[in-house]
Amino acid sequence: MWVWFHKLGSPPYFYRFSGVILPYLAVACLLSMSIGVFWGLFKAPPDYQQSETVRIIYVHVPAAMFSMSIYVVMAIAGAVTLIWRIKLAELIAAASAPIGASYTFIALATGSLWGRTTWGNTYWEWSDPRLMSELVLFFLYLGYIALYYASEDRRGAARAAAVLALVGLVNIPVIHYSVEWWTSLHQGSTSRGAQFAATIHPSMRYPLYIMMLGFALFYAVTLLKNTRSMLLASERNNAWVKEVVNQHESA
Amino acid sequence: MYSALFSLLKRDLMLAFRHRSELMNPLIFFLIVVSLFPMGLNPQSQVLPMMGAAVIWVAALLAAMLSLDNMFRSDFDDGTLEQIVLSPWPLPAMVLMKVLAHWLVSGIPLVLLSPLLGVMFNLPAESIGALVLTLLIGTPVLSLIGAIGVALTVGLRRGGVLLSLLVLPLYIPILIFGAGSVWDASLGASINGPLLFMGAILVLTLTLAPFAIASAVRISLE
Numbered sequence: 001m002w003v004w005f006h007k008l009g010s011p012p013y014f015y016r017f018s019g020v021i022l023p024y025l026a027v028a029c030l031l032s033m034s035i036g037v038f039w040g041l042f043k044a045p046p047d048y049q050q051s052e053t054v055r056i057i058y059v060h061v062p063a064a065m066f067s068m069s070i071y072v073v074m075a076i077a078g079a080v081t082l083i084w085r086i087k088l089a090e091l092i093a094a095a096s097a098p099i100g101a102s103y104t105f106i107a108l109a110t111g112s113l114w115g116r117t118t119w120g121n122t123y124w125e126w127s128d129p130r131l132m133s134e135l136v137l138f139f140l141y142l143g144y145i146a147l148y149y150a151s152e153d154r155r156g157a158a159r160a161a162a163v164l165a166l167v168g169l170v171n172i173p174v175i176h177y178s179v180e181w182w183t184s185l186h187q188g189s190t191s192r193g194a195q196f197a198a199t200i201h202p203s204m205r206y207p208l209y210i211m212m213l214g215f216a217l218f219y220a221v222t223l224l225k226n227t228r229s230m231l232l233a234s235e236r237n238n239a240w241v242k243e244v245v246n247q248h249e250s251a
Numbered sequence: 252m253y254s255a256l257f258s259l260l261k262r263d264l265m266l267a268f269r270h271r272s273e274l275m276n277p278l279i280f281f282l283i284v285v286s287l288f289p290m291g292l293n294p295q296s297q298v299l300p301m302m303g304a305a306v307i308w309v310a311a312l313l314a315a316m317l318s319l320d321n322m323f324r325s326d327f328d329d330g331t332l333e334q335i336v337l338s339p340w341p342l343p344a345m346v347l348m349k350v351l352a353h354w355l356v357s358g359i360p361l362v363l364l365s366p367l368l369g370v371m372f373n374l375p376a377e378s379i380g381a382l383v384l385t386l387l388i389g390t391p392v393l394s395l396i397g398a399i400g401v402a403l404t405v406g407l408r409r410g411g412v413l414l415s416l417l418v419l420p421l422y423i424p425i426l427i428f429g430a431g432s433v434w435d436a437s438l439g440a441s442i443n444g445p446l447l448f449m450g451a452i453l454v455l456t457l458t459l460a461p462f463a464i465a466s467a468v469r470i471s472l473e
Contacts, residue, residue: 082466132423139420146416150407159470160403164417167399167463170455174424 009086011231012240018224025224029217036211044207056114058207062215064107067137068172070100070219074144075169078162088227090158091234093165094148095226099219101141108134119185129178130186133171140168154234255340256348263352266325273321278360281314285368303372304382304433311361311386312422315393316415318357322349322398323405323468332405333472343461346468350391350398350461358390374437381436385429388449395460396421402467425452 007013040058047054077093080086111131112123125131144161151157179188200208235241267274288306289299326332335345365386369379400418404410432445 132427136420136423139416139423143417143420146413147403150404150409150413156406156470156473159473160406160467163399163403163463163467163470167421 009088011088011235011238014088015228015231015240015244018228022221022224022228025217025221029214029221032210032217033214036207036214039207040211044204047204050118053114053117054204056110058211060107060110060114061208062212063103063110064134065212066215066219067100067104067107067134068175070096070103071137071141071165071168071172074100075165078165081158081162082166085159087155087234088231090155090162091227091230092223093162094158095223095230096219097141097144097148097161099222099226101138101145103215103219104134104138104141108138115185125185128185129182130175130184133175133178136171137168137175140164140171144168252340252344255338256344259335259345260348260352263349264355267321267352267356273318274356277314277318277357278364280317281310281361281364282368284310284313286371289371300373300375300378300437301434303369303374304378304430304437306372307365307368307382308386308389308426308430308433311365311390312393312419312426314361315357315390315397316418318353319394319397319401319414319418320410322353322401324401327405327471332468336468336472342465342468346398346402346464347461350394350464353398354391354394358386358394361390362386374433377439378433378437381433381442384446385432385442385449388446388453389425389429392425392449392453392456393422395456395464398464399460399467402464402471404471405468406471425449428452 008017036058041055044055044058046052074093074096077089077096080089081093108131111134115125116123119125144164147164148157148161151160178184179186232241232244285307288302292299323332326335336342338345362383365382366379369382374382397418400414400421401410403417404414407413428445428449432442432449435442435445
């Protein structure tokens with residue numbers, strides 16, 4: 001049953017497989033992003049209190065959500081790197097880091113714009129635990145990238161960076177529960193299960209779902225593209241890469 | 252095993268005391284950075300006692316960063332670190348001894364110096380007590396978390412700035428609770444809450460960090 005999954009650990013198999021699914025993912029990403037953007041930014045009703053500002057959540061919530069999920073993916077890939085030394089896991093972790101850092105930056109930037117109009121006269125609130133822990137997440141991503149590219153030895157650097165990713169994993173539950181543990185300006189989570197259905201009207205909920213799907217697909221597409229090019233670079237001395245390059249040149 | 256751990260601790264302490272200038276430099280740096288702030292501000296300014304806690308804590312973080320590099324660097328260069336890894340004793344316990352030695356020579360002096368700096372910043376007496384107490388709980392955390400970063404970067408030729416990029420974000424929680432409780436103390440509030448949080452962070456790092464340090468040392472030696 002797991003054979004197909006184990007096969008994915010083999011670089012040439014992964015390269016071919018990801019090449020097949022990539023176009024479908026890219027089309028799905030484009031579709032869901034454009035539907036989500038149109039629905040969220042033009043069709044969905046303005047909020048009765050926040051008026052048009054509410055539209056920021058269609059970008060902010062998915063970006064913030066996946067900024068954390070991507071870190072978890074990175075840490076899991078890091079654990080796989082340390083335990084089984086699978087080369088593909090090293091590359092997936094390293095390819096995720098810049099995407100995760102961008103999502104975190106988007107979440108911070110859109111959050112501060114939203115906070116400016118909704119919370120009042122401030123872009124940034126230093127005393128807020130949710131903002132602080134998300135900022136720490138951003139720094140952790142930057143530290144990971146800096147450590148990974150500090151050494152010429154890619155595989156050694158991947159293991160070192162994996163340890164850092166696992167250490168930084170402590171921050172993820174802190175971000176998640178920060179709004180419950182401490183007094184925070186940031187509102188509590190509304191996006192879970194039945195509660196979500198009750199707190200957000202369908203006209204705003206469905207575009208949000210679609211944007212979440214779009215952000216997830218965008219991560220998948222950029223991750224695969226990054227990983228594929230890193231894979232070619234790291235396997236450049238192998239026969240299968242030469243085959244791929246030859247095919248590409250003759251085509 | 253205990254004799255091995257003890258002799259490692261003794262060796263590290265002896266090495267530290269043979270290099271007195273290296274021992275003193277981070278401390279002098281701490282002193283100078285802290286005194287730069289009142290010079291930069293208007294001396295009559297009322298903000299001095301308000302920012303004292305933050306300035307002293309941030310300077311402590313930076314001083315800890317400066318002294319961290321010594322923890323594994325020379326042992327890595329002359330091969331001692333490799334011998335420690337090859338020894339039959341558990342590596343997490345061995346690196347914990349090195350961290351302990353680092354804390355004894357760099358953390359404790361900071362704690363002892365802090366009341367003086369608190370007085371220079373016109374901190375009220377309750378705040379100075381809180382400052383000493385939080386630094387006493389916080390500096391071992393600085394040494395433990397810092398050791399992870401040092402172990403990760405010791406194999407790299409230009410580890411310096413990179414080390415601060417890795418370690419300073421991880422220092423943020425302890426800084427928030429440390430400086431926050433000094434401020435709370437100056438308002439006459441109870442600081443039990445943040446102190447318990449810092450204690451929890453200390454216990455967490457004390458139990459988990461040695462394993463992270465040990466695996467990072469192994470990776471750097473490969």
